[in-house]
Amino acid sequence: MxxxxxxxxxxxxxxxxxxxxxxxxxxxxxxxxRYKIAEIDAEQREPISIIVCARNEAENLRENLPKLLSQNYDQFQVVVVNDRSWDGTKELLEEFSKQYANLKVVTVSEGGSFIAGKKFAATMGIKAAQYNWLVFTDADCVPASENWLSGMQKPVNRDIEIVLGYSPYTKKRSLLNVLIRFETFFTAVNYLSFALKGMPYMGVGRNMAYRKELFFRNKGFAAHMHVPSGDDDLFVNANATADNTIVQINRETHVWSEPKQTFLSYIRQKKRHIGAGKLYKPxxxxxxxxxxxxxxxxxxxxxxxxxxxxxxxxxxxxxxxxxxxxxxxxxxxxxxxxxxxxxxxxxxxxxxxxxxxxxxxxxxxxxxxxxxx
Incomplete structure (x- = not known):
């Protein structure tokens, strides 16, 4: 025919x-x-600072912070940045500080106009971090195992300055949850695969790591402070190369996160991501x-x-x-x-x-x- x-x-x-x-x-x-997933390296090298930015996250911190503070790693601290919370986060962190010597609290007080949102809080946390190797996650996130830090630690290769991890969402019984998890999968497959191909272009702040000196050497978030989002993907987009970036997808290093419960809140989240994507390299x-x-x-x-x-x-x-x-x-x-x-x-x-x-x-x-x- x-x-x-x-x-x-x-x-x-x-x-x-x-x-x-x-x-x-x-x-x-x-x-x-085809990527060969390596076993967790049991040898612990550099000390680590975990950075968590929290705004009205008292409930999540009460549940998840002890799991960060009890990681199977010899020398590390958890830096929690309380960004103008009013839900009892301050009191909760004061309570935890009495129990955990490796918890450091940084407070962003009311006053002034912080148009950059999370980036200001992240910068405060990075400045306060005691150690050079920084691992990032969020208040609503839970490491898959107590060996998370061992998997996200500084690699033996001195040239590596960024480690891109993976953060799946927990399963719920709804079509929206299925969509969220599949979209997260699609995004992860893309950024992890392109990183393996030698073209890293983003990471997710729920699970990634990089050198503190890399942050200050390249002026942190200065190039995109005017954008509310992008503390993770825009930083990686600007600073990651084929030679200084690796991926880590061992199941023990996954960081589980709670997904949005309503379509409107999910749309708002994706809107922030699209806004950051406009500033990616051409x-x-x-x-x-x-x-x-x-x-x-x-x-x-x-x-x-x-x-x-x-x-x-x-x-x-x-x-x-x-x-x-x-x-x-x-x-x-x-x-x-x-x-x-x-x-x-x-x-x-x-x-x-x-x-x-x-x-x-x-x-x-x-x-x-x-x-x-």
């Missing part, structure tokens, strides 16, 4: 989108699927934009080709081929990154995520105001 010009053009566009998507799958993400913005655009176009073109009788079977064949090839990579990655129960829903979640990302991108055009807390 012969194809007319419109059918032929749409089909060629579909194939081009498929090839671009398979590049990300077979030449980037496969690196993480090459990083290009590769990420190309990935999302071609992924959306692939499904849009597939639907369009189903409207033509002559191209229905071909379009279905291309879709099935795409699913089969990608199924050799992503289910394995879902298992590696602690989301094994999502493996069977991969094709459906892939479409759902694309629709959400497009919706969020459009929404970001109209909603400008963002804040940390």
């Amino acid at each position: 012969e194809l007319n010009l419109i059918e032929f053009t749409l089909l060629i566009a579909l194939v081009i989108c498929l090839l671009i998507q398979l590049y990300y799958t077979l030449f980037v993400h496969v690196k993480l699927a 090459k990083h913005k290009f590769i990420l934009s190309l990935q999302i655009v071609t992924q959306f176009l692939f499904y849009a073109l597939f639907v369009a080709l189903l409207c033509f009788k002559a191209t229905q079977l071909i379009a279905l064949g291309v879709l099935v081929l795409n699913i089969i090839i990608r199924s050799f990579v992503y289910p394995k990655l879902l298992y590696r990154l602690n989301y094994k129960e999502l493996r069977w829903w991969f094709p459906f979640l892939d479409v759902l995520l694309v629709l959400f990302l497009v919706f969020n991108a459009i929404l970001s055009i109209f909603v400008k105001k963002v804040s940390w807390k």
